Amino acid sequence: xxxxxxxxxxxxxxxxxxxxxxxxxxIRFRAVCCSWRTSIPKIPFHLPPQLxxxxxxxxxxxxxxxxxxDFSTNKVRFLPLPESTNPNKRHCGSSHxxxxxxxxxxxxxxxxxxxxxxxxxxPLFAFPNVDSFNYSDVGKEYSLRSPSGGRYSCNLRQMRxxxxxxxxxxxxxxxxxxxxxxxxxxQTGELAYCKYGDDSWCFIEGAQSYSEDVIYCKxxxxxxxxxxxxxxxxxRHDSPRVSFIETMNQFIGDMxxxxxxxxxxxxxxxxxxxxxxFEHDQSYLIYRTKRFEVSRLVWSGPHWERxxxxxxxxxxxxxxxxxxxxxxxxTGCMGNCIYFTDDYSETNYDGAxxxxxxxxxKLWDGSIEPLPCYPxxxxxxxxxxxxxxxxxxPC
Numbered sequence: 507x508x509x510x511x512x513x514x515x516x517x518x519x520x521x522x523x524x525x526x527x528x529x530x531x532x533i534r535f536r537a538v539c540c541s542w543r544t545s546i547p548k549i550p551f552h553l554p555p556q557l558x559x560x561x562x563x564x565x566x567x568x569x570x571x572x573x574x575x576d577f578s579t580n581k582v583r584f585l586p587l588p589e590s591t592n593p594n595k596r597h598c599g600s601s602h603x604x605x606x607x608x609x610x611x612x613x614x615x616x617x618x619x620x621x622x623x624x625x626x627x628x629p630l631f632a633f634p635n636v637d638s639f640n641y642s643d644v645g646k647e648y649s650l651r652s653p654s655g656g657r658y659s660c661n662l663r664q665m666r667x668x669x670x671x672x673x674x675x676x677x678x679x680x681x682x683x684x685x686x687x688x689x690x691x692x693q694t695g696e697l698a699y700c701k702y703g704d705d706s707w708c709f710i711e712g713a714q715s716y717s718e719d720v721i722y723c724k725x726x727x728x729x730x731x732x733x734x735x736x737x738x739x740x741x742r743h744d745s746p747r748v749s750f751i752e753t754m755n756q757f758i759g760d761m762x763x764x765x766x767x768x769x770x771x772x773x774x775x776x777x778x779x780x781x782x783x784f785e786h787d788q789s790y791l792i793y794r795t796k797r798f799e800v801s802r803l804v805w806s807g808p809h810w811e812r813x814x815x816x817x818x819x820x821x822x823x824x825x826x827x828x829x830x831x832x833x834x835x836x837t838g839c840m841g842n843c844i845y846f847t848d849d850y851s852e853t854n855y856d857g858a859x860x861x862x863x864x865x866x867x868k869l870w871d872g873s874i875e876p877l878p879c880y881p882x883x884x885x886x887x888x889x890x891x892x893x894x895x896x897x898x899x900p901c
Contacts, residue, residue, distance in 0.1 A: 511538070516545040527835055529556050529900055549901045551681070555829065557836045558822050558895040559583070560847070560864075561600075561619075562879065564591045572619070574896070575879040578838040582879070585619050596666050601675035601827040603899025608670070610662040612639060616679060620898050625679055625702070627687055630665050632706040633698055635691075653694055653714070668692050674827050676722045680901045686741055688727055690717045697729060699741050712748040713737050718762040721828055723771060730762045734773055734810060736803070754809045757799070761850065763823045767830035773810055774823055774844065775799040778863075794863050797872055798844050816842045816869055824864075825849040826895040842869045848892045864893055 523546040526532045532550045536543045559574035562582070572587035589595065589607060598606040598614075604625075607615040612629035631639035631648065637657070638649040646659035660669070671690040679685050679702065689698045689707065695717035698707040716729035716737040727739040734757040740747040759775035766772075777796045800821075801810035820839060822829040824847030833841035848863040866875040 512541050514542070516541075519545040523550070524552055526550070527554055529553055529898060551901050553900070554835075555831065556603075556898050557831065557839065558826070558829065558845075558897045560877065560879065561590075561597075561605075561894045561896050563893070564593070574619075574898075575877070577877060577879075578836050580838070580878060586622075587617075587619055589615065589617055590619070594666075597825065597894055598670050599672040599674065599825050599827065600894055600896040601673070602678040603897045604675065604679060605894075605896060606673045608666045610666055612665075614673070616675075618680065618899060619896065620900055621680070623680060627673070627702075628700050628704055628706050630669060633669075633689075633691075634707065634709050635694070635696075653696075671717065672720070672825060674720045674722065674727075676727070678899060678901070680899070686722075686727075688720050688729075688739070688741075690720060690729075697739065699727075699739070699746065701741075708746075710739050710741070710746045710748060713739055719764045719828065721764040721766050721771075723766040728764055728771060730764050730773065732762065733757060734762060734775070734801070736764075736771075736773075751803070751808055753803075754807065757801070757810070759799070763828050765821050765823070765828040765830050767819055767821070771803040772813070772821070772830070773801045773803070774821060774828070775801070776823075776846070778850065793850060795846060795865070795867065795874065798846075798867050798869070800844075800869065814869070818842075820845060822895045823847070824895055825892065826897075829895070829897065840866065840868070843867060844869065845895070847895055 519542050523535055526535060536546060557578055559576050562573040562575055570586060570588045570591060571584040572590050574583045574585060576583060594609050596608045598608050603618055605617045605619060607617055612631045614627040614629060616625040635651045636648055637651055639647060641647060645661050647662055648660040648665050650658055650660060669692060671692045673687055673689045676686040683702055686699055686701050695715045697710040697713045699710060700707045713729060716731045718730045718732055720727055720729045729737050729739060736751040738749045757775045760778040761776040763774040765774060776798055778793050779796045780793045800813040802813050804811050818832045818834050818841040819830055820833050820841055821844045833839040844867040846867060864877060
């Protein structure tokens, strides 16, 4: 006689579901039968970080939806996302499953594409170096103060495109309303932070120029400069506490990223090939990633130690909050690889043009494999938004 799996005790069904790690597996498990579906919650709060999807540029045929490429299944998924498809919008990073979106207003929007939950951070005019904001001052709506004390103005589009490089969150706002956000300012290299519910942003004094990347690790933020120097920013107190990790070695590269990988803090150095291409009396800066180098921080010393093998780990870097996952937890993935996107071609990076620089870097032989949705040597000079990794978060 066959086993009637629908008669499993609810506590056993719940125990099995609590051991599932992949969101799609959880959905399929709930869909088996009515009794299983009623035995476990609709929203799986226990899930670890999921495999990121790649948010693709807007499509003319799906104007209110946004395409997301899931490379574990090699499928493109469309989600209703009118807040992101408007050409006047700009993405300012993704963190813990939430998009950070700017437009030609002072608003800074946090949006979870999967649940459509929304939150707002303090607006652009609430940064300490913004003296005033007035819609009626057309073309110079913002008045700002430079680090040297000088005054200058910016219009709505300039503030949207150039003021902030990237925003990183400490945790998932759906799970922790005490989260902290850190913004990397583009032109000054300063770091500003706010706690959810604050009315304004505050500068982290002493952390200027540590503006390559920021990551949250073990209760505090770490920021890195162009040479691989690291500053620790503890914003849990009324006034931020800043300390420096004095490493003996420096790294020369075009871009630096910090990654929290298990118990280790990794530094990923990106090297680009740059050359000028002349076409129709115009010159374009054509660029593409040449190689990556990975180092881990050895706290005794301290110093950076070169990593030759990531083993099962895969790193996701770009405009997103950098992420490390185990390839064995997901189908269709390769360990010892860096999955990278193009976060260099935005207008706030030296006016660089050319193809979107995106692919899979294999650490063991230095080769780069294209993602199926973005073959290399395909040029996009229409200033489309660059593709962006975002971790699907059901809560």
